[in-house]
Every structure is written in C-alpha cells, then in structure tokens.
Amino acid sequence: MKAHPILGHRSGDESKWLDCGLNKILVKPREIHSPEKKYTLDTKAPVKLPEHFQWGLGGDPEAQHLLFDSLPHVAAEQTISHINVTNPHNESVHQSLNKAQWEELPSVHMLARITDLRNANARGIAFENRRRCVEAFSSPDKPNDTGRPEVQAALLTMKIRNLHEHLQRCKKDVANRRAIRHLVHARAKILKYLKRLDRERFVVALEKLGIEESAIEGELISNDKLNTQIFKIMIPEPAGLLTLTSNIAGEDKQT
Incomplete structure (x- = not known):
C-alpha cells in the first residue's frame, strides 16, 4: 500500500x-x-521563567540572562544612582539597592508574561x-x-x-x-x-x-x-x- x-x-x-x-x-x-493558566503576580516569589519563549528567546540563553538577570540589576542601580556608592560601608546604599531590586520584581514578572509563548498569536x-x-x-x-x-x-x-x-x-x-x-x-x-x-x-x-x-x-x-x-x-x-x-x-x- x-x-x-x-x-x-x-x-x-x-x-x-x-x-x-x-x-x-x-x-x-x-x-x-489549554488548559489556560491564570497568571498570579507574587512579588515575594522568585520569577518563574516561561516554559516556551517567543521571539526566538528560547534558543538564546544569553538573551534570557540579559533580560531577567542583568537588566533588573542595572535598573535598580540606576534608581539609586543619586546615592554616594563610593563608600562600600554606607548602609543606606545597600538598603536602597535591595529596595530598588524588590521594586523591580513586578516588572520582571511582567516581562516573563510578555515573552511567554502562550501569549503569542x-x-x-x-x-x-x-x-x-x-x-x-x-x-x-x-x-x-x-x-x-x-x-x-x-x-x-x-x-x-x-x-x-x-x-x-x-x-x-x-x-x-x-x-x-x-x-x-x-x-x-x-x-x-x-x-x-x-x-x-x-x-x-x-x-x-x-x-x-x-x-x-x-x-x-x-x-x-x-x-x-x-x-x-x-x-x-x-x-x-x-x-x-x-x-x-x-x-x-x-x-
């Protein structure tokens, strides 16, 4: 046949x-x-990366590291750039940096949602x-x-x-x-x-x-x-x- x-x-x-x-x-x-998963934003939980990325990010670990590790850290540093960071013993610097990184966490969660292939057409x-x-x-x-x-x-x-x-x-x-x-x-x-x-x-x-x-x-x-x-x-x-x-x-x- x-x-x-x-x-x-x-x-x-x-x-x-x-x-x-x-x-x-x-x-x-x-x-x-299917089944459609409901997204929840928990700022206390670590960021869960998508199982499948869109825009070709799934095959590019360097781009993933840049978006979800380097970019949030740089954004947090820019937020506290007005503080005197030359003094490593300045407690306000460390506290402000931790606070800024914490405030960046929802943005990282949102970025993970945007790059998730489940949201692609x-x-x-x-x-x-x-x-x-x-x-x-x-x-x-x-x-x-x-x-x-x-x-x-x-x-x-x-x-x-x-x-x-x-x-x-x-x-x-x-x-x-x-x-x-x-x-x-x-x-x-x-x-x-x-x-x-x-x-x-x-x-x-x-x-x-x-x-x-x-x-x-x-x-x-x-x-x-x-x-x-x-x-x-x-x-x-x-x-x-x-x-x-x-x-x-x-x-x-x-x-």
Missing part, C-alpha cells in the same frame, strides 16, 4: 508521525493554550516553530543553515501538516487545496535531490520527518488522474468542485 502523499505515511499508521523528531520539537497551539507560534526546525535540522558544523535540504524539507512538512489540518475543517477552501499540492511537490523535489546527493542523509531525514520513501515517489507526475487522486486522498471532494479541480489540473499539465 502506497503511503499517503500528504501525510507521508500509510493511512492509520499515525505513530510514524507521532514518534518522529519533527513532531516532537514543534509547538502545538492546542497544547500551550499564530504568527508568533509559527516563527518559533520555524526557528526550531532550522536549529534541529541544521548540521552541527553549520548551525542555522536555512539552505540545507533537511531544513527546507522540515519547513515544508510543517506547512503541509498545518494546511492539512486547516483543510479538514474548511473543505471548500479551493485555493489552499491547490497550495498544498504545490507544497507536496516542492517537498518531494527537495527530498529527491537529497537522495541523489547523499543516500544516508536522505534516510535519516525521512525518519526524522516521519515520511516513508513511497510517499515521495511518483507524486510529481503531472496528469489529471494523479492530481485529482491527491485531492481525493486528502479530503472527500465537495459536490460541485470536481470539475474545477480537473480544470486546474489540466492547466498545470499544459504549462
């Missing part, structure tokens, strides 16, 4: 995707937003997932290599999965039905190139992406039967759209 050209594995074998490396690193909106979550894909699929010798075939395949697979979930809910979205076909074809081209380049890297990439080799074989053939078949495998063809799908496939064949 041929693997699903969009999901990358045989129908019913969802464990192939659930156990793969790509699925494990991606942030799922339903997981970070869909675009912020997509940004974090792209960063994770680039980090996980780049070579250790060349980090953040966005041109690496494995990275490109991972980014395309993430888009395909997200679009597939969307099409399960919006089955009459013809524009995205066509878009997902182009994404599947683009992923196949990347993986076939990797296969010619290095067979061992190709096998490892398929395992990390949760894709079977049969899922990328033959899907680039441009004909009416295949294009219609891909749509039918993805979701049932809505009434009245079969003719439109065939016309789109015919236009692609002529081009």
Whole structure:
C-alpha cells in the first residue's frame, strides 16, 4: 500500500508521525493554550521563567540572562544612582539597592508574561516553530543553515501538516487545496535531490520527518488522474468542485 502523499505515511499508521523528531520539537497551539493558566503576580516569589519563549528567546540563553538577570540589576542601580556608592560601608546604599531590586520584581514578572509563548498569536507560534526546525535540522558544523535540504524539507512538512489540518475543517477552501499540492511537490523535489546527493542523509531525514520513501515517489507526475487522486486522498471532494479541480489540473499539465 502506497503511503499517503500528504501525510507521508500509510493511512492509520499515525505513530510514524507521532514518534518522529519533527513532531516532537514543534509547538502545538492546542497544547500551550489549554488548559489556560491564570497568571498570579507574587512579588515575594522568585520569577518563574516561561516554559516556551517567543521571539526566538528560547534558543538564546544569553538573551534570557540579559533580560531577567542583568537588566533588573542595572535598573535598580540606576534608581539609586543619586546615592554616594563610593563608600562600600554606607548602609543606606545597600538598603536602597535591595529596595530598588524588590521594586523591580513586578516588572520582571511582567516581562516573563510578555515573552511567554502562550501569549503569542499564530504568527508568533509559527516563527518559533520555524526557528526550531532550522536549529534541529541544521548540521552541527553549520548551525542555522536555512539552505540545507533537511531544513527546507522540515519547513515544508510543517506547512503541509498545518494546511492539512486547516483543510479538514474548511473543505471548500479551493485555493489552499491547490497550495498544498504545490507544497507536496516542492517537498518531494527537495527530498529527491537529497537522495541523489547523499543516500544516508536522505534516510535519516525521512525518519526524522516521519515520511516513508513511497510517499515521495511518483507524486510529481503531472496528469489529471494523479492530481485529482491527491485531492481525493486528502479530503472527500465537495459536490460541485470536481470539475474545477480537473480544470486546474489540466492547466498545470499544459504549462
């Protein structure tokens, strides 16, 4: 049985995707937003950093140290800059510094809330997932290599999965039905190139992406039967759209 050209594995074998490396690193909106946690501001408690950061802070420990350690300390020092700090035995300096640091604590708590990925929109979550894909699929010798075939395949697979979930809910979205076909074809081209380049890297990439080799074989053939078949495998063809799908496939064949 041929693997699903969009999901990358045989129908019913969802464990192939659930156990793969790509699925494990991606942030799922339903997981970070549910159940919704109520924030409480306790100035007596130490600052609890978010489990998942947004804006790329999750992969930058130096930036986290700057925001949550260095910045509050500098802000507290600026607050007491009018006091004579040249005298280390001046008790008022130490008392004022401790008080200033205490007063900065609510700001640190607020900063932690702002940088929490749970407060990000869909675009912020997509940004974090792209960063994770680039980090996980780049070579250790060349980090953040966005041109690496494995990275490109991972980014395309993430888009395909997200679009597939969307099409399960919006089955009459013809524009995205066509878009997902182009994404599947683009992923196949990347993986076939990797296969010619290095067979061992190709096998490892398929395992990390949760894709079977049969899922990328033959899907680039441009004909009416295949294009219609891909749509039918993805979701049932809505009434009245079969003719439109065939016309789109015919236009692609002529081009």
